[in-house]
Amino acid sequence: MVDSLIEWHVVQLTLKGQEKSGDHCLVKPFETSVLVAVVDGLGHGEEAAAAAKIAVDVLEANARDDVIALFKRSHEALRGSRGVVMSVALLNGLEGTMTWMGVGNVEGLLARANPDIKPQKESLLIRAGVLGGPLAILDASIIPIMPGDTLVFATDGIRSGFDEEINSHDPPKEIAGNIMSKYSKDSDDALVLVARYGGI
């Protein structure tokens, strides 16, 4: 799919025997920015899916808030639920920046299109905790992004090490498909979202 700022694709797999996946995502485009989020409800099945939906609904309804506020609101709304882990990125086309943040273990990776930029790949620093449960103090980071850069979010139904699949010449759909087919576990729901920044 192509939104104003990014070309993106999501692939997901529901754990065998479950009707619903506990892994959800949201891509919310604005005129000059786009919010990208991946949420994993704790455990799997119905209750995990319900918790993930609460988080996505909060993000959707408050998408113009800053990233830390989004996590705080989600945390409040999730009290009494299973809880979720979540990673979020806000790509700002006017400033050429990405603010990203994670709690729990939704892995985030940014791969650079320009081969001269060091480092070529950056990992999202994730804080320990569960939204709706015990939580460390929140922390977001902001980095510059350039057209062609590729952002990947993956839930823990995907094994680590998939960064080898990320490059700037393959379309997001192909990258997402390759990661899912080579790195998905059989023991959990799995979701991988790939977004390529196009700039304004």
Ligand SMILES: [Mn+2]
């Ligand atoms: Mn999971």
